[in-house]
Amino acid sequence: MELRDLGEFGLIARIRNVFPSTAPLGIGDDCAVLPGRKGFWLLATVDSQVEGVHFRVTLIPPFFVGRRLLVANLSDIAAMGGIPRHALLSFALREDTPFAWLNEVLQGVREEASRHGVEVVGGNLARTDGPAVLDLVLLGEVERDRPLLLRGNARPGDWIFVTGYPGEAKAGLILAERKMLKEQYRGLWQRFFAASPRLDVGRFLGALGERIALIDVSDGVLQDLGHILEESHVGAILYEDALPISPLLAQFCEEEGCDPREFVLRGGEDFELLFTVPPHRGEEIQEEIPQRFGLPVHRVGEIVQGTGVYLRREDALIPLVLRGFNHFSRKE
Amino acid sequence: MELRDLGEFGLIARIRNVFPSTAPLGIGDDCAVLPGRKGFWLLATVDSQVEGVHFRVTLIPPFFVGRRLLVANLSDIAAMGGIPRHALLSFALREDTPFAWLNEVLQGVREEASRHGVEVVGGNLARTDGPAVLDLVLLGEVERDRPLLLRGNARPGDWIFVTGYPGEAKAGLILAERKMLKEQYRGLWQRFFAASPRLDVGRFLGALGERIALIDVSDGVLQDLGHILEESHVGAILYEDALPISPLLAQFCEEEGCDPREFVLRGGEDFELLFTVPPHRGEEIQEEIPQRFGLPVHRVGEIVQGTGVYLRREDALIPLVLRGFNHFSRKE
Known part of the structure; x- marks a missing residue:
């Protein structure tokens, strides 16, 4: 058996078995x-x-x-x-x-x-x-007097938020690969070359003293959401009409004939934050993050009982495959 | 200019310049x-x-x-x-x-x-x-209430000690490369495959509350001693007749027609400890380490004013080149 047969996350699961931890928190969070x-x-x-x-x-x-x-x-x-x-x-x-x-x-x-x-x-x-x-x-x-923002903190009913516009970095990578660093798309390739870590938003969320599941989007929204769902033993519904598509990404995808929603869901390396919050704090958070940090935050879905992720399109729920970037997998 | 033109330590010096540190201790110790x-x-x-x-x-x-x-x-x-x-x-x-x-x-x-x-x-x-x-x-x-065992702690007059028998690992590597893992030389190739970190000796030295310069021998006694000398702005004399040559290394070198002193001085990856202590604690340390840990410790020289390392052979002082393993150098 080779590493590619296990995939990155199968491999991590095996490594966790080799090193069961008694530290406050062992292998498996950020x-x-x-x-x-x-x-x-x-x-x-x-x-x-x-x-x-x-x-x-x-x-x-x-x-x-x-x-x-x-x-x-x-x-x-x-x-x-x-x-x-x-x-x-x-x-x-x-x-x-x-x-x-x-x-x-x-x-x-x-x-x-x-x-x-x-x-x-x-x-x-x-x-x-x-x-x-x-x-x-x-x-x-x-x-220590703040609750840890662990992947295992999500509960059914929680709102799912994401900061900024994930998917832009993926478009930026495509432009860089073609060496097409047009001024018009500076916003895209800059996000790929030089994303901003959302430290201030992380600090703000921690200070709320709430039960919040938080992860950064390094492998794509869907896959990183999958880590929250797995650690929290829950499922999720994403709202298709709420997926944040920046005007620049929309323009890029129109020119390219691609689907911007795919970029939002599966593009990696944006280093935006994806998090779940109890519903009673949802509106407050949705208002405060843009005000404080000048950064858009979008409610993209909700946590539900069960497993897996569904995309809500009008009245239908479409099951999604939790896939993003995976080292050691050719299926990507 | 390529990295091999700078050598590992020239490169580290440049990196230290890029990142001047205000931490208690920045780049440059163990x-x-x-x-x-x-x-x-x-x-x-x-x-x-x-x-x-x-x-x-x-x-x-x-x-x-x-x-x-x-x-x-x-x-x-x-x-x-x-x-x-x-x-x-x-x-x-x-x-x-x-x-x-x-x-x-x-x-x-x-x-x-x-x-x-x-x-x-x-x-x-x-x-x-x-x-x-x-x-x-x-x-x-x-x-925190112990003095740090820094490379910069050596002063003229200090005794220089090394634990165990450095050079054995190098002989073990040669045997491994030839796939000659003879039972007779188990002691040598075992030191290469599975050296023991000298944590207990490090703890003992720290508990003395003394001004001690300590480094582990990863690149060879001479080169690692060189780091102490550089950070302490001093020189050293090593006593040729006091270099610790284990019976097994002596036997190996007799068979191979090589000089065991070269192995002791320039062989790496033994992970023994090399340290300097003020002379008034020298005898006590020399007695206690073997008693407590069943590990030989040898006084191999003394710290002197000036720079460089000299080998004392009878009445003569022979200058040595401070060289051991160096990534990015073909001169090794």
Whole structure:
């Protein structure tokens, strides 16, 4: 049996079996949650950018490879309502890598780090004879007197929200692959090159003191929603007419003859936040996030008993396949 | 300019310039030292095993790849006198990797983790189309009321000690490469496959409350001593007749016609501890470590003013080149 036969999530399930955890929170949420400074949990996460998989040297300027490396990790801290603090780098690089390339990667990490008050405090370098593998470890904190924003927190009746316009990054990737970085579509490819981690929204949600299930959209709304449903043992209905389609994505899809809803549901790497809240806090949250952060937030559905995700189209419920980006799967 | 023109340590120096740190301790020691639980510093380190560089799939059974991955990190915690606590894995793997291979790696991590009370609490999986890159992040703790065992702590007059018999692992690697795992040399190849991190010695040294410079021997005694000298702005004299050569290494080198002192000075991956102590504590430490831990400890030299390392042979002082394993250098 090879890894591709298991798929990324089958593999993670097996690894969880090898390492059953007694920590406050083991493998399976956006960050590990560990004892921290007085009054805080320590959050720890690690994410990688692999040459040829997450980035191609010819496609993404190295400065943005560095930014994305940190953004992916910052987004995991955001998904725990946390404050990012310290980072360590672990890079495996070929010895013929131009220093100028690496230096641009480091500058990208530095700019994003300084934007969010993160300090790079250590790391590791190794040689590889193959594609570069850039790992970044991010440590953060979240107050112990706040409820943790866990994937397992969703309950039937909860409202499902998503920030911003997921799907734009996927369109941006397509444009980048074609090297068609037209000014008209700057909004799309910028979201791919340099998404913003939603740390402020994560902090706001944590401060509410509510039972909130929160995840960041790295593999697509459907697949990431699937993680919430699995950990919470519930199902969901998404409202087709409420899926947030930005004017720019609509225009792109009209030109391309593609379905923008597919981009919203299955496009990854937007690093928006997807979350469920008890219905009595729904309207307040829907009003406050745009007011406070100038960021749209859309109610896209509701949590229901059962399993799976259904798309509500007028009076019909259409079952959806929970699929997005999956390492180790050719079915994607 | 390519990375091999800078070498591993030239590169690290440049990275340190990009990320000047205000944390208690930034880039440059065995672990990052960060604010931790009440009464503790948090220690964070990351280390990798790269296929084709640190291990070859045909040479090292995957169980030992997993053990070594954790051992290298445990050794960094040992070198700060710390207690290891939590680990995260970040693996970049080809999709045709047999699950059985990965599972053995995980079992190796698990065995070594449970031996030292470490819990694996999270991680990340990614696909690569090239050599596997296995990263492990290890978090640990050390008491705040103990002086940190920093590389910069050495002062002229200090005694230089090393535990065990460095150089054995290098001989073990040579035997493994030749697939000559003779029973007679089990002691050598076992040190390569499954070195023991010297956590107990690190804890003992930390508890002394002394000014001690400590590093683990991952790249060879000379090179790792060089890091202490650089951070402490001092030089060293090593006593040729005091270099610890185990009977097994002596026998191996007699058969092979090689110089065992070269193995002691430049062989890496033993994960022994190299440290300097003020002379008034020297004899006590020399007596106590073997008594407490059944582990030999050898006084191999002394710290002097100036720079560089000299080998004392009878009445002569022979300058040595500070070289050991260096990623990104063909001169090794």
